[in-house]
Amino acid sequence: MKLDSRIPSGPIEQKWDNCKFEMKLVNPANKRKFTVIVVGSGLAGGAAAATMGELGYNVRCFCFQDSPRRAHSIAAQGGINAAKNYQNDGDSIYRLFYDTVKGGDFRAREANVYRLAQISVNIIDQCVAQGVPFAREYGGLLANRSFGGAQVSRTFYARGQTGQQLLLGCYQALERQVNAGRVTMFPRHEMLDLIVIDGKARGIVTRNLVTGKIDTHLADAVVLATGGYGNVFYLSTNAKGSNATAIWRAYRKGALMANPCFTQIHPTCIPVSGEYQSKLTLMSESLRNDGRIWVPKKGGDSRRPVQIPEDERDYYLERRYPSFGNLVPRDVASRAAKAVCDEGRGVGKTGLGVYLDFGDAVRRLGRHVVEERYGNLFEMYERITGEDPYSVPMRIFPAIHYTMGGLWVDYRLMSTIPGLFVLGEANFSDHGANRLGASALMQGLADGYFIIPYTIGDYLATAKLDKIDSNHHEARRAENGVNEQVKRLLSVKGKRTVDSFHRELGKLLWEDCGMARNAQGLQYAMGKIAELQQEYWQNVNVVGEGAELNQSLEKAGRVADFFELAQLMCLDGFERNESCGGHFREEYQTPEGEALRDDDQFCYAAAWEYMGPGQKPALHKEVLSFEHVHLAQRSYK
Numbered sequence: 001m002k003l004d005s006r007i008p009s010g011p012i013e014q015k016w017d018n019c020k021f022e023m024k025l026v027n028p029a030n031k032r033k034f035t036v037i038v039v040g041s042g043l044a045g046g047a048a049a050a051t052m053g054e055l056g057y058n059v060r061c062f063c064f065q066d067s068p069r070r071a072h073s074i075a076a077q078g079g080i081n082a083a084k085n086y087q088n089d090g091d092s093i094y095r096l097f098y099d100t101v102k103g104g105d106f107r108a109r110e111a112n113v114y115r116l117a118q119i120s121v122n123i124i125d126q127c128v129a130q131g132v133p134f135a136r137e138y139g140g141l142l143a144n145r146s147f148g149g150a151q152v153s154r155t156f157y158a159r160g161q162t163g164q165q166l167l168l169g170c171y172q173a174l175e176r177q178v179n180a181g182r183v184t185m186f187p188r189h190e191m192l193d194l195i196v197i198d199g200k201a202r203g204i205v206t207r208n209l210v211t212g213k214i215d216t217h218l219a220d221a222v223v224l225a226t227g228g229y230g231n232v233f234y235l236s237t238n239a240k241g242s243n244a245t246a247i248w249r250a251y252r253k254g255a256l257m258a259n260p261c262f263t264q265i266h267p268t269c270i271p272v273s274g275e276y277q278s279k280l281t282l283m284s285e286s287l288r289n290d291g292r293i294w295v296p297k298k299g300g301d302s303r304r305p306v307q308i309p310e311d312e313r314d315y316y317l318e319r320r321y322p323s324f325g326n327l328v329p330r331d332v333a334s335r336a337a338k339a340v341c342d343e344g345r346g347v348g349k350t351g352l353g354v355y356l357d358f359g360d361a362v363r364r365l366g367r368h369v370v371e372e373r374y375g376n377l378f379e380m381y382e383r384i385t386g387e388d389p390y391s392v393p394m395r396i397f398p399a400i401h402y403t404m405g406g407l408w409v410d411y412r413l414m415s416t417i418p419g420l421f422v423l424g425e426a427n428f429s430d431h432g433a434n435r436l437g438a439s440a441l442m443q444g445l446a447d448g449y450f451i452i453p454y455t456i457g458d459y460l461a462t463a464k465l466d467k468i469d470s471n472h473h474e475a476r477r478a479e480n481g482v483n484e485q486v487k488r489l490l491s492v493k494g495k496r497t498v499d500s501f502h503r504e505l506g507k508l509l510w511e512d513c514g515m516a517r518n519a520q521g522l523q524y525a526m527g528k529i530a531e532l533q534q535e536y537w538q539n540v541n542v543v544g545e546g547a548e549l550n551q552s553l554e555k556a557g558r559v560a561d562f563f564e565l566a567q568l569m570c571l572d573g574f575e576r577n578e579s580c581g582g583h584f585r586e587e588y589q590t591p592e593g594e595a596l597r598d599d600d601q602f603c604y605a606a607a608w609e610y611m612g613p614g615q616k617p618a619l620h621k622e623v624l625s626f627e628h629v630h631l632a633q634r635s636y637k
Contacts (some may be wrong), residue, residue, distance in 0.1 A: 001256070002285060003607060003622045006410040007111045012628055016115045019411065023458035031056035034460050037204055037219040038062070039191045039246055042071035043163075043441060044424030045225030046170040053177030055453055060217060061174070062186040064209060064241060064554075067169050072227055072239040073444065076163025077284035077377065078147065079155035080127075080441040082120040087144050091152040093117045101629040103329050104404070105581035105595060107262070107605070110628060111411055112429045116439075119446040124156055126449055130169035133158055133292075145289050145373075147437035149329035149636075153617035155438040160284050160371060166441055187464045190554065191217075191246045192485075193478040194222065194253045194420065197468055199252075201420035205409055205478045207486075209554060212547040214486075216470045216479050220463075221419045221456055224250060225448065227405035228425040230263065231455060232569070233514070234506025237269060237282040243558040244565050247407050250614020255415040256607040256620060258408035258428035260565065261573035262584045264435055266401030266516050267333035268392075270384055271353040278499075280399045281384055283356070284377055285437040288326045290361035290370065291394070293317050293333075295354050300345030301635035305393045316340055323634040330435040331582045331595070334398035338515050339396075339593065348395050357393035395616025398407050398515060402440060404431045404582065405572075408622070410608040412455035413447060416607075419463065420503040423447035428605065431582025486546045489556045494539030498555045501536050505529065505559070505566060513570050518586040522574040526567055533563040568608060568617060575619065578602045590633075599631050 008019040026034070034057055038049040042062040042543050049061040065071060085091040096117040101108060124142070128134065134156050144153040158165040178181040188209040195203035195216065203218035228314040229244035230236040251257045268283045294313045301308065316336055318325045328336075337354050340346065347353045365388060371378070378389045385395070406428040413429070424444040426436055430440065468475070508528055512521035536559070544550040579588040579595035580602070588596045597603075606619040611618055 001416065001620055001621055003416075003489055004410060005109065005409070005622060006412055007109070008411065009502040012111060014116045015111050016118060020454055023454055024377050024461035026457045026461050034058065034221075035060065035219040036221050036223060036456065037217060038223045038225060040071070040075035040225035040227065040426070041065070041068035041174070042225065042227060042424070043166060043170055043444035044426075044448045045223070046071065046167070046174045047445050048223055048225060048423060049183050050120055050170065050173035050177050051449055051453045053180070053182035056182065059177070059183040060186060060219065061183055062189045062191060062204070062206060064188065064190045066124055066187050068174060068185070068187075069167065070138035071167060072153070072242050073167045073441070074164045075239065075282075076441055077160045077282065079145065079157035079162045079438040080123065080166065080445070081147070081154050081269065081436070081438045082124045082442065083117055084124060085411065086142060087153045089152045090525060093121070095152065096120060096154065098629050100436055101431070101432070101626075102634060103436040103509060104434050105597065105634055106432065106564060106599070106603070106622065106626060106629070106631050107259070107580050108193050108280045108430060108432030109605070109624060110626060114628070115451075116430050116446055119441050119450045122450060123442060123445045126445070127166060127169050130173060132165050132169040135159065145286055145539060146327055147285055148288065148327045148333065150323075150327070151324070155286070157286065160286065160374055163441060170436050191226070192249060192482045192557065194250045194417075195478045196417060196473050197472060197474045198251050198466070200418045202468060203475060205482045207482070210549050212545070212550065214479060216475050218468055218470060218475065220465050220605060221421065223421045223423060223456070224407070224426050225423040226426050228406065229565060230400045230403050232566055233509050234503050235272065235280050235398040235510070237266060237275065237280050240279055243561070245525065245558050245561050247422070248561040248565055250407060250415065250417065250420060252268055252610050253417065254610070255417045256408040256609050257405070257568060258605050258607045259405040259433075259572065260569045260575060260608070261583050262404035262433050263400060263569070264330060264402040264404060265334040265398040265404060267337055267398050268356060268396045269399035269401070270381065271397040273346055281380070282399070283381060283396055283400060285330070287356060287374060287377065287394075290365070290373070291326065291356040292360060293354055293356055295325050295340045295345040295347060297345070301345075303348070305357070314340070314345070321636045328636045329434055329436060331584070334515060335584060335593070337398055341348060351394040353397045355393035356396050358389060358544065359393070362390060371408065371531065371590055372442060392490060400510070400514070403436050404428065404433060404435055408605070412458070413451055414455065414459065419459060421452055423452060424497050426460070427544070433583055480580060485557065486553065487543045489553060489560070490538070490546055492537065492540050492542065494541045496539050497541060498559050501532065501540060502555070502559045502562065505562060508532070509566055509569070513573055516586050517573050519574060521609075522570045525568045526574070529563060529566050529570070536560070564580055571617070572606055572608065576602055576606065595634070597633070603631070
């Protein structure tokens, strides 16, 4: 298989404009003849469904939640980047492009990243027009704040609920198209397989999560916007329902999976509190604007933070990275937190925590200003921990948050299966080995509002699409395969719960494919995961029946996919003998403990092809070239 990224010709500033002009168009009167399936209704999927409905396509949008308003995009807190330069502090499209490529440790495709920076300025105008209540300065202009990996203020926000407000704007656009009859919503439906006919994506197989009914849905193209796979670790900041099944079933049908080992650890998560905790809660990166991160200088210091004087505190990010201080990128901040905890200087009962202190900010700005900026986040923290962050520093520790890996897509966001497009966190395209804060919302909306409406039109205008019906043998085969797996899961009748397997898998991954990895640990994890997977199919207990609402069955199918995905993540990390961004191989680091890349051997996107059950996947390499941001060792000092 030869990877063709289809990057347009011309200067990087003109590539997207050239691409749009070169693409074929669908006559407005013909758009209603085409049916497009969109799986996922978060910012990427909801924006895509709404925009394509507005254009006149017949859109079918699927989500496993009871409403698009419950998509996990709603949980994003801190903000969305855009190169508007409202602060007049030196920002530009090129600087956002530069920061994103550097922040991703030079493992992203330049052309995609530049397009993202270009489109960012349009996203803000779109959302303001929808009524999204961004924070504003006293004079009425939109406010900005800083995020990690940048020395300018380019992040637009709505207190600590930016994702929620953006999703509501997207949701009202989507519902308008539902009311107009151009979008049909299928809530409480989970995609369980992709239908590929004559080499093209032509539909999906779903399970109705209320009745258990298995259905086939056909279309002319399929769009996956189903988020990331962070829940493979069991404990993560993702909603419990977030999963990898849609993209994993597409991978098994021929879509390549790229860079699965590139997972992001977020540095500002509330620490784990107990063995049976089911998920983690994120504290927004925006808090690092005014909060200062520190630990005691001496190990084992169990005094309350207010009892530790200034000269006995180590503000380690400010000490190690004076140029960026507390606003270094997430991977750098996470590894630094791990390092001080490994030294025995961590705080809290477990020693796995550092302080995020707002004492200086309250004294400098006044409590009312801090409340205006972060009030709902402080309230959430107090409800969870019982501690008042206005008077006692927050305790934070790194946790799994985002996945930079995903299905491989070309410049037009199409996977290696023609007609299968992948948007947002579900694809691999824009963030490289580490995502800068406030750029997930940016990518999701760029893909949904501004890219897919063009590129899917070109595909529909040029592809030869024969008429098919649900009796086609490939549709029947896909549906039968789903029914067989459901029966198999229900028939095991073992003695262990799905959650017990998932928890054990997640702990294995966190220990050996988490914040730090090494060859020995990755090999060990691959062997143990294979053993655990074998036991799963012999000893899992899935209660209930298939033809009913059955959350045990839902989780069982997702965890079955997580076992396979986890092995591929470890294999990908094992084969990449370098450190870059969120992929930190302990064997490859600078004397200062920073990630050490090997650009001669590993300056590529690793795209894996499924070769069949029990077979080792095949590795394909998309070589990455850097013409505008020259390869260099990252430095935030």
